[in-house]
Amino acid sequence: MNxxxxxxxxxxxxxxxxxxxxxxxxxxxxxxxxxxxxxxVGGNEYVNAAGxxxxxxxxxxxxxxxxxxxxxxxxxxxxxNYREYINNGSYWFEFYNEPxxxxxxxxxxxxxxxxxxxxxxxxxxxxxxxxxxxxxxQEVIELGGYPAFPAMxxxxxxxxxxxxxxxxxxxxxxxxxxGTFRRVIANGxxxxxxxxxANHFYQEPAGGPPQVARPYYQQRxxxxxxxxxxxxDPLQQYxxxxxxxFGGTDLTPFGxxxxxxxxxxxxxxxxxxxxxxxxxxxxxxxxxxxxxxxRDDEPxxxxxxxxxxxxxxxxxxxxxxxxxxxEQGPPWFWGLTLWNESDYYDIQGTVPAIDRMVxxxxxxIEVADIDxxxxxxxxxxxxxxxxxxxxxxxxxxxxxxEPDYHWLLLAxxxxxxxxxxxAQRYWQTFRPTVLTTWxxxxxxxxxxxxxxxxxxxxxxxxxxxxxxxxxxxxxFYDPIVYDTLAEMQTELDRxxxxxxxxx
Amino acid sequence: xxxxxDYHFMILAxxxxxxxxxxxxxxxxxxxxxxxxxxWELLSYIPEEAxxxxxxxxxxxxxxxxxxQVEAxxxxxxxDMIVVDDLTMMEAILNERAETGQPFG
Numbered sequence: 001m002n003x004x005x006x007x008x009x010x011x012x013x014x015x016x017x018x019x020x021x022x023x024x025x026x027x028x029x030x031x032x033x034x035x036x037x038x039x040x041v042g043g044n045e046y047v048n049a050a051g052x053x054x055x056x057x058x059x060x061x062x063x064x065x066x067x068x069x070x071x072x073x074x075x076x077x078x079x080x081n082y083r084e085y086i087n088n089g090s091y092w093f094e095f096y097n098e099p100x101x102x103x104x105x106x107x108x109x110x111x112x113x114x115x116x117x118x119x120x121x122x123x124x125x126x127x128x129x130x131x132x133x134x135x136x137x138q139e140v141i142e143l144g145g146y147p148a149f150p151a152m153x154x155x156x157x158x159x160x161x162x163x164x165x166x167x168x169x170x171x172x173x174x175x176x177x178x179g180t181f182r183r184v185i186a187n188g189x190x191x192x193x194x195x196x197x198a199n200h201f202y203q204e205p206a207g208g209p210p211q212v213a214r215p216y217y218q219q220r221x222x223x224x225x226x227x228x229x230x231x232x233d234p235l236q237q238y239x240x241x242x243x244x245x246f247g248g249t250d251l252t253p254f255g256x257x258x259x260x261x262x263x264x265x266x267x268x269x270x271x272x273x274x275x276x277x278x279x280x281x282x283x284x285x286x287x288x289x290x291x292x293x294x295r296d297d298e299p300x301x302x303x304x305x306x307x308x309x310x311x312x313x314x315x316x317x318x319x320x321x322x323x324x325x326x327e328q329g330p331p332w333f334w335g336l337t338l339w340n341e342s343d344y345y346d347i348q349g350t351v352p353a354i355d356r357m358v359x360x361x362x363x364x365i366e367v368a369d370i371d372x373x374x375x376x377x378x379x380x381x382x383x384x385x386x387x388x389x390x391x392x393x394x395x396x397x398x399x400x401x402e403p404d405y406h407w408l409l410l411a412x413x414x415x416x417x418x419x420x421x422x423a424q425r426y427w428q429t430f431r432p433t434v435l436t437t438w439x440x441x442x443x444x445x446x447x448x449x450x451x452x453x454x455x456x457x458x459x460x461x462x463x464x465x466x467x468x469x470x471x472x473x474x475x476f477y478d479p480i481v482y483d484t485l486a487e488m489q490t491e492l493d494r495x496x497x498x499x500x501x502x503x
Numbered sequence: 504x505x506x507x508x509d510y511h512f513m514i515l516a517x518x519x520x521x522x523x524x525x526x527x528x529x530x531x532x533x534x535x536x537x538x539x540x541x542x543w544e545l546l547s548y549i550p551e552e553a554x555x556x557x558x559x560x561x562x563x564x565x566x567x568x569x570x571x572q573v574e575a576x577x578x579x580x581x582x583d584m585i586v587v588d589d590l591t592m593m594e595a596i597l598n599e600r601a602e603t604g605q606p607f608g
Contacts, residue, residue: 117517117568123544124572405542416533420525428521433540440510440538443548 001186003331003370006146006281007091009057010364011035012325012335013357016286017046018342020065024049028345030056032357038285038337040065044081047088054089061148061192061285061337063094070105070116071096071129074136079143086144094192094285095136096150099129100165119159120168130172137184147184149267151192151285154257156247163246163255163266171404174274175447182275186374189280193263195287195336198302199309200230200259201317211238216299216307221319221356228324230259239305245269253499260284260321261333268332273400277373284336289317292343292351315352323363331368395444399476403451405444406501408432411456411464418455422489429496441472451476451502457483478502508556508581510549511606513537516561516569523560527594530601531558543569546577556581556607562588583607 014036015029021042026049029037037053038061039046050060062085064078074095082093098104105114116125129150137147150169152162173181202213204225211234214225227233231243231252240249245262246269247255257263264282271278292314293300299308309317318338325333338344344354397404408427410419419427419434427434432453444450452475454464461481469477480503482488495501513532515524524532524539532539537558549555557580561569566586573582585608587593600606 117565119517121541122517122568124568124575405545416529420529420532424521424525427525431541433538433542433545435538436536440545440548443550445548 001188001372001374003279003281003372004367006188006190006367008059008334009035010367011057011362012322012365013362014038014283014335014337015344016040016337016340018340018346021045026052026056028341029053029058032354033362034058034357035362036061036283036335036337039063041081043077044084047081047084050085050090051088059092060085060090061092061094061283062090063097063285068104068106069096070114071099071125071132073132074139079139082140082143082145091145091188092148092190092283093140093145094148094151095133096129098153098194099150100152100155100160100162120161120164123172126168126172127176130169130177134173134177134180134184137189138180141184141187146188146190148190148192148283148285149280151194152263153194154196154263156252156254156256156258158254161254162257162263163270166263166267166270170270170274178275182277182374184374185271185275185277185280185372189372189374191264191267191280191282192285193267193282193287195260195263195284196258196339197228197230197260197287197289197321198258199289199300199306200233200236200303201226201228201289201321202233202235202306203227203320210234213307216309216313219307219313219316219320221316221323226320226324226328228260228321228329231256231262232259235305250499260287260325260336261330264333265330268330271373275373279330279332279370280372281334282332283334286339287336288338289314289321290339290343292348292353294348312352315356318353319356319360326363326365331370334365394442395446395448396441396472396474397444397446397449398474399449399451403449403476405448405450406430406432407441407450407452408434409438409452409454409464409468410434410436411454411460412436413460414455414457418485418488422485423455423492425496426492429499430501438468438472441468441475449474449476451478453478453480453502455488456481476502506606507554509553510555511535511537511558512546512555513539513558513560514543514569514573515539515541516559516565517541518565519560519562522590523593527590528560528597531597531606534601534604535606543572543576546573546580549577554581556583558607559584560593561586581607 013034015034016038020040037058040063053060102114102118105118109115140147152165155162203219204210205214230236240251243249243252245257245266268279293311295311299310301308344351456464458481557573563586585596
């Protein structure tokens, strides 16, 4: 499928509705010239509204809402409702919502909270989530719609880390639904994200330099020098060089997805890594510059490296964001539905950003001629559930990027203290699997890669090189060789302090 | 290595801090040198014909979940669960097993 094949209106502006079964006021979307409307729905109550908006060049994105739905399997009646939406010109659908947060799961534990362990390293959770998701995605495609990869909440906490969740889900799909997922990629996949920007944007002073931000009260949407590419913008890179959405610096051990395009960037890179596919469209289905300050509020400052934003500057930033998406954004980022209708119209009346959108026509995106990959174009009537046979070669796989596993191997002759004293901080930080033999390396399948950190003294290094490095040339081999326990501990502690897993 | 098994894993259930291994399991590991991991997926890579034992360290709130994961990865595995709420108690149990030469309870 080509990016140009998706049906939408090329207008990045969007707004999220208030809730299910809420009275619909079309002028709230049509007057400010929205190109997207995100509807959480209870059933088919927004079908007519979606059709009305489609006639005004605004595409509805539909998510059937169930409170704390966790990894619910979609009931069949949902698909009947989807058919009605599609027949009224809405093709874009979401299913799960922020499954990386406990609040989205059934609160069924004694004393409150979910009984399930909500973490990307809970293999059973990922399995259920993705098994039910891919079944849903196929059904949506069968109906003629576009299924969204679930939006994760932007998080840099270990257990909720957005990039870890995306990686865990895509790895599972790669290993268990490879052919089916490739066909989903090729037939309408898109990725939903929830980019709440905090204050991760700025405008350079006239004449620069690019890593300097002008004060919020001097920002003008129509001017040049805006930056919404966090964490890749010059100001952030000046403060913490090398930071990416995956982290990569001491300050970001679990990634940094808190920018307009950051989570989408992570998804595209992981899609490329695991499936050699993409890019697919990304649409933010919650987010924006939120919360909106009240007229008398002090400007909102979240990250003190960046300027705050005020009631007035909120409108400048929002308009600048639409321009930036069209003129400077990546070709796969297609817009954002602002959170939410109530904030923009009800809580303090109509805010200036809406007035600005009413006054100014949107700039439209010229969609790039890019194939989404996946390779298999689906034809109606073909059973997508038929899984092509995946032949897994003996492994391990060559390491490309992050390895699937990290093992810490103690060379023969090392006493336990070499591990229990020297490696404690290192193990606390990285939690590698600890072994004293290496035959398990040869048991890995051909789609799993491993890095092996070897603790050895000089007199056993040649032996380990021959039996590990040379015997398994596809592993990432990471020997740490010292004569004394103290030297070994110094090196391992240094790596732990620097968040440097390998030498 | 524990007698009678080609592979002996010590698996830490989710949420266990490092002290549960570094403090409680030191003697046990010195004696039996199990593969220490919190990644139960590794169990599925061992050939079916190889006998595998798992010592599973867990607290009561995660024990059932971890048990289900281990058994799903390798049906029929010999699973020895040590489920306690208290680090000192865990250490005492594991040390006794090390001292008596009885790796499993």
